[in-house]
Amino acid sequence: MKQLDTLRETMRRDEVFSFVKPDANIQPITDRGVILSLEGVNKSFDGFKAINDLNMAIDAGELRCIIGPNGAGKTTMMDIITGKTVPDTGRVRFGQTMNLLGMSEPEIAQAGIGRKFQKPTVFEALTVAENLELAMQGDKSVWSTFRAKLSGSQQDYLGEVLETIGLQDGAKGRSGSLSHGQKQWLEIGMLLMQRPHVLLVDEPAAGMTHQEMDKTTELLTSLAGDHTVVVVEHDMDFVRSIAQRVTVLHQGHVLAEGSMDDVQQDQRVIEVYLGE
Numbered sequence: 001m002k003q004l005d006t007l008r009e010t011m012r013r014d015e016v017f018s019f020v021k022p023d024a025n026i027q028p029i030t031d032r033g034v035i036l037s038l039e040g041v042n043k044s045f046d047g048f049k050a051i052n053d054l055n056m057a058i059d060a061g062e063l064r065c066i067i068g069p070n071g072a073g074k075t076t077m078m079d080i081i082t083g084k085t086v087p088d089t090g091r092v093r094f095g096q097t098m099n100l101l102g103m104s105e106p107e108i109a110q111a112g113i114g115r116k117f118q119k120p121t122v123f124e125a126l127t128v129a130e131n132l133e134l135a136m137q138g139d140k141s142v143w144s145t146f147r148a149k150l151s152g153s154q155q156d157y158l159g160e161v162l163e164t165i166g167l168q169d170g171a172k173g174r175s176g177s178l179s180h181g182q183k184q185w186l187e188i189g190m191l192l193m194q195r196p197h198v199l200l201v202d203e204p205a206a207g208m209t210h211q212e213m214d215k216t217t218e219l220l221t222s223l224a225g226d227h228t229v230v231v232v233e234h235d236m237d238f239v240r241s242i243a244q245r246v247t248v249l250h251q252g253h254v255l256a257e258g259s260m261d262d263v264q265q266d267q268r269v270i271e272v273y274l275g276e
């Protein structure tokens, strides 16, 4: 009965899953090279410039870390990429040609840009596997998703994702019993069920133990290559452990970009961020 209540609750919240309805008009991104670009992007809130002539290009398969002080515009940048916030001016592109500014939030998600927020939103009363099943790509409603049996290839993919996130042994366990770190990995798994090209991950290391952080480093590193991974993070040890290329935002603008060593030695970065 409790399970049924949870499903009803899920149905009320199933706008989340309407994001993954296929749209025949949206072409997948297959090019290598730059997969995500922002050019001359500006966004003001009540006259305050949260994003100020932001220019950034991220290559397919990259693992990019975005760092910067509080209020630097990191969240606003993610909101702009995912269609949650519309910039005042500028261009945001997915691949060579797809103009993200002409698309709605669900269309952008469907095109292959997945976002994981800091706070896990797994359905705690459901099992790990059920959470993944719910997140699976398709045009089914939550009810029919549960009543329908997964196809063989869907089962295989679910198994692959369970292995990727290291939860294969706990697939039938209740998600509510998972540790904080495991919930974060499950949520990354839920994103993977939608087969995204780009994963935007907000503060994955927050609240994790060192051991969980190490596993998260491994997970995100293993996802890069086949996926493009963009991580916003404050924990500098974690950033150091995963970063290939780091972008430092300050006052809505790119202050520095390069390897972790490059940005750590940049006097401007030390002044506004690292020396805090």
Ligand SMILES: Nc1ncnc2c1ncn2[C@@H]1O[C@H](COP(=O)(O)OP(=O)(O)OP(=O)(O)O)[C@@H](O)[C@H]1O
Pocket: 045, 046, 049, 050, 068, 069, 070, 071, 072, 073, 074, 075, 076, 077
């Ligand atoms: N909807 C909004 N209305 C008004 N101001 C906003 C809005 N969204 C963001 N801002 C402001 O824009 C600036 C950038 O905020 P943003 O949340 O993008 O920074 P951030 O780098 O993600 O910061 P943090 O590291 O603290 O999460 C902040 O000064 C914030 O107060």
